[in-house]
């Protein structure tokens with residue numbers, strides 16, 4: 001769902017180009033910003049890691065040598081676009097073994113059901129995320145749960161849970177799950193190493209860390225839950241402190257990943273995706289958002 005930098009665009013939500021009466025229930029369009037579903041050419045990021053998402057919403061492909069791992073898909077109607085990007089790179093859909101999810105909101109997980117069906121892969125998520133993927137509905141304790149218009153999305157047929165700190169191993173690759181709850185209760189950041197010409201770099205696919213919520217939701221303690229701010233801040237610090245040579249965020253523009261990808265299309269040496277400070281900057285930006293959100297909630301609580 002929208003992060004800090006997209007909130008201002010909510011007034012201009014537009015339907016994607018796919019027909020609203022799409023006969024495939026798993027790719028039926030859901031509304032979002034135009035660039036969320038606009039095609040983006042697939043490109044090798046570094047080593048065995050590729051970008052296969054849309055212009056605004058990330059999907060990453062990792063070639064492990066013994067099958068493919070896909071991270072996120074995007075909106076339901078983006079599934080065909082992601083599948084076409086994978087084919088353009090010369091990879092086969094049937095070779096995707098796992099689809100890893102950052103967080104179970106329609107704009108990142110909506111297309112997972114179609115990818116799981118089309119490839120035969122298994123979706124992997126945190127326990128809270130896995131429940132949401134199976135149900136095709138955001139978690140009840142999701143900060144945006146009361147935004148009912150886009151709380152429901154296609155449910156995935158095969159979903160497996162992963163534990164915090166556990167790695168998905170396939171071929172020569174291990175992709176580790178770091179639970180980073182806050183934006184959603186099941187939010188997960190994924191890390192792995194990719195190597196090119198003997199140089200191995202730390203790749204971080206960070207989940208959204210934006211303190212964005214429906215009206216009436218509080219990150220501070222209220223009648224329905226305890227204080228969520230400490231765990232949210234811990235998640236932000238987790239992202240800040242990860243070994244991080246290359247950062248890609250779920251919403252590209254949230255961390256400047258869009259600008260780095262655009263440069264990559266023009267030159268590969270030196271690789272514009274490499275920025276060892278990107279995780280720290282990204283975390284600092286969103287810790288500010290969390291601080292502002294908490295200050296606002298405190299002011300509102302005093303006024304009541």
Ligand SMILES: [Zn+2]
Pocket residue numbers: 001002103105183208
């Ligand atoms: Zn979201």
